[in-house]
Amino acid sequence: MALSLNDIRHLFDTYGALAYSGEPVTQLEHALQTAYLAEQAGAHRELIVAALLHDLGHLLNLQGDTPTTRGIDDLHQYYALPFLRPLFADAVLEPIRLHVDAKRCLCAVDASYHALLSPDSVRSLQLQGGVFDADEARDFLARPFAEDALALRRWDDEAKDAARGTPPLAHYLEYAEDIALRN
Numbered sequence: 511m512a513l514s515l516n517d518i519r520h521l522f523d524t525y526g527a528l529a530y531s532g533e534p535v536t537q538l539e540h541a542l543q544t545a546y547l548a549e550q551a552g553a554h555r556e557l558i559v560a561a562l563l564h565d566l567g568h569l570l571n572l573q574g575d576t577p578t579t580r581g582i583d584d585l586h587q588y589y590a591l592p593f594l595r596p597l598f599a600d601a602v603l604e605p606i607r608l609h610v611d612a613k614r615c616l617c618a619v620d621a622s623y624h625a626l627l628s629p630d631s632v633r634s635l636q637l638q639g640g641v642f643d644a645d646e647a648r649d650f651l652a653r654p655f656a657e658d659a660l661a662l663r664r665w666d667d668e669a670k671d672a673a674r675g676t677p678p679l680a681h682y683l684e685y686a687e688d689i690a691l692r693n
């Protein structure tokens with residue numbers, strides 16, 4: 511089970527025009543906006559690539575429109591990992607794996623955060639296990655790459671703007687190629 515960078519490009523070419531569940535952007539726009547926000551913030555390349563690929567699991571495991579309204583948690587944060595593991599280091603994989611738990615953590619530690627979530631994100635929060643309690647939040651924050659996951663999560667939540675322009679996919683796939691473990 512491994513994806514090449516060409517496979518990743520092909521996934522975005524094939525499924526990128528699908529709606530990003532319950533939001534006014536497509537899957538590709540959401541991925542590019544998340545990567546762009548990371549890049550604008552001065553994130554390292556691994557984190558920019560994690561931002562680009564954080565929801566690739568949605569494209570590998572299609573569940574149709576707005577699965578949260580049908581009570582489905584697609585576990586997308588885990589789904590892409592076996593496919594990406596041969597290609598990227600933990601600095602890419604771990605923020606992807608942790609980006610859902612990062613939401614559960616931010617809801618626990620930042621009182622203003624929950625109010626920023628979109629309706630679909632609030633719905634999925636419940637399916638994903640809900641807000642962390644204080645112990646769970648502390649354990650999360652002690653994990654390697656927790657800070658990167660929190661940063662990714664905030665870009666993720668912002669990357670739903672129908673009017674935001676970004677560089678093209680090829681720009682971010684170049685970063686991916688630069689940091690890939692084998693080309």
Ligand code: FE
Nearest residue numbers: 540564565666
């Ligand atoms: Fe996302």
